Amino acid sequence: MEPKHTLQQQLALICHFHPWYGELLAERGIDPNAAVLPQLPLMTADKLEAHYFTQELRTEAGLSVYRTSGTSSGIRKAIYYSPEDDEQYIASKAACFREWLARGPAVVTRALADMGTGHAASTAITIFRQLGFQADSLSFALPIEEHIKRLATFRPQLLYTMPSILDAIASAAPDPKAFGIQKIIIVGEIAPPAWQSNMAARFGIIASDILDTYGSIEIGAIASYSHEHSVYVLDAGIHAEALRADEVDPRFDTLEDNETVLVLTSFKRALFPAVRYVTYDVVRDFGTVTIDGRARQTFSCISKRIGTDLKHGEKISLYDIESVVQQFVSDAELRVRIRDNKLSIHIRSKMLEDGMLAVIQQAIEQKIEAIGQMIRGRMLSGIVVTRAAEDETLERGAVKSKKLYF
Template sequence: MQLILPLHSLIQRTCQFHPWYSTLLSQQGITPESCESTILSDLPLITSERLEQHYYAAAARTEPGLSVYKTSGTSSGIRKAIYYSPEDDEHYIAAKKASFQEWLNAEITGQQTAPPFRKALADMGTGHAASTAMSIFASLGYEADSLSFALPIEEHIRKLSSFKPDLFYTMPSILDAIASAADDLKQFGIRKIILVGEMAPLDWQANIAARFGIEPTDVLDTYGSIEIGAIASYSHTLGRYLFVDGIYAEALPAEQIDPRFEPLPASESVLVLTSSNRTVFPALRYVTYDVVRDFQTILVDGQERQSFRCIVKRIGSELKHGEKISLYDIESVVNRFVPDAELRVSLRNNRLSVHIRSKMLDEERLADIRHAIEHTIGEIGQMIENRMLEGITVTRAADNEQLERGAVKSKKIYF
């Protein structure tokens, strides 16, 4: 997989938009004027610390036509402002549209006589994916609408009932909330679901698809970030996530990112991305802190494509020992026992708690889930054996209990 632009052109462009990057290069003995022989591994990593020091702390950009998206605060207390130029937005929309079209045109389910898709509904809140969804659907020829995730869940259900979209573009946690509140998910007539924003284990995808009356292949999981834009999407045919054009990925050991990080299992690595498509964000060896499993380059239709099997967790600068635990693996285990599960995972006082809401849950299954988490997820079993974890508690949530933080729950481990 190759970058669209030569590396020296990306270096010079990054220095043009982000003058502080030249200082980082000089510390590596590199100058933008003489970098034709530079290879990617020579370049500095764009870590969260460097972004806080240089990018997020910089004065507001004033170029005409910029879009700005505000995200959660950094460790210094500064709220992140991430910019997109019109060119950045065009690349993002084109990448999203291409991945959607490739999947929609594949006729995965084999329903050759199915009526065409006419309506699409975006339900994911604010941010870049939400703001561009309507443009993408309009370009695909759909009648499109959207609603805010901040609305009460009854409003989401009411909108689905009245609009009846063929295609539903949303977040896993919103689907969980809808599935918990609606009596019959098949009534909405949804034929395809596109996911964004959070981890979606395959077992969870299969369970949610069955509840909507569709096949697992009718669910497209996409991976992106506000910093980079569109990154990858899942191929049911290959069983892997494939990177979009213009992205070059590296999979690095955690201790290479930061020597304070403990080594990951042999099959896991931290994803570092370089993008040809971003200008007003320094997307040269940007550290995502996402941990991917089984990263490799494969042949697809005669072309080399970078890929990975799944995202298992995210590590961060606070270096908590709980970051050894994979939420992906915990969700996968739970969904094998109860297909309607919503869960909240927390780690406090060295005890892992898994709190589950499910209409199918009984005492026997609670015990089975606890045993499976402890004995099939190696890192958790090892942490218990080494007394880094005191144990696991698996409990049932009441039907009316609020598992969410704010409007929808977040797919994360709470510390």
């Protein structure tokens, strides 16, 4: 979808709904009617905590509110969507799904949403019905046996889920191909190309039958992965900037040469100040590609997140760890922890043999330079790779389970 507003129109909207933002501009002597994007303040976590997340409850009619983890002050984050914000989000997702589905021969009439809580989950049924599908949803909190039972009875051609839930389904099902799923859309967690290819094979489809989408409650729909171009393509209603870590916060360590922090401006959000919003996601190879005659902003992957509360997480890339492990075992589910200053990687896989553990450990240390440097510099005392029992339940967070645990 095309941007709805010019920058000046968007700033007027943000200042109207968020008067404190106008005060921030005034303090800096910035005229919103003449401002250009690089002049505007970065919308950092500190600014949001000081202004947006501490505001009084909004009372406009028809609002949707989504609550995420608490701020440092202990206040639960309330993120608001106006009816128009919701409409724009649903329209963006529907257009993305429609365009992707049109590229293949599969005929989709039934779709199942099987994911966590939050914005993507709450809007899935509406999006599917707009696309003309018979739709149903399933709570991620149900036992995995219930997920498998529903897939077997409903038999959706399209499954919308999270990578960790898809991992669990593929591991528990006797034959994932038997479900007859033809298309899979994933959201919310890392999904390296090797993982996508391996997962597609387990369901009897090809990698391009998986659509990996990237979004956030704050912004909405952000990007989706193009197998044709091997990059994530940003939504047309989003303008991205790629900043050095020290441009966001001088306390942050220097990133690799091809890595930058993703900063986003949405031209379709009103009840969140999405102007130069710092995602704290580190992307690689930020650039542009020409698609259908138009320049589109892209990046190759989200390698990790940075932030003052992540400690080793500023250097450790779950994307890279998963990519290495998937080279050895294509059915791997993994959980990554920092324990006693050691990097602990716990893998569940029917293909994993005990003799492979040491090989995987060495490969992670040798192929992921940042981890090797931390071990040599004694920031990490080493790597421990262990196997999980087939019936072991790997811990899952309330929404995202592919994350770094401390």
